[in-house]
Amino acid sequence: MQLGTRWPLGAEPPQAVPEVLRAQIAAVEDLISAGQLAQEPTPRWTLTWLEGRPIAELDAGVIVTLGADGEAVVHHDPDDEFS
Structure with missing residues (x-):
């Protein structure tokens, strides 16, 4: 089991955030x-x-995840209320 974490925009991401x-x-x-x-x-x-x-998801609806190729992918949640 892997636990998640939170951190504020503009701060250094915690060690738990993968380098990729x-x-x-x-x-x-x-x-x-x-x-x-x-x-x-x-x-x-x-x-x-x-x-x-x-x-990794920002409260404003931006999502950073891994694609099938193992590369980081950025997309936006169109259903996010802050969009």
Whole structure:
């Protein structure tokens, strides 16, 4: 069993976040405006695991996960209320 974790937008991801996701998480954060970083409450990332694969989801509906080829993939949840 693997436990997930949470951390605020703009903070260093915890050690539990796999290296393969880190570059894409950083790329997402680079695209987010300073205004969004300053909002209250600060959006948070949530790391979960599904069938042994990591999923990092930002409260704003951005999802970073692994594709079938093992590469990090970024997509947006169109049903997210903050979209």
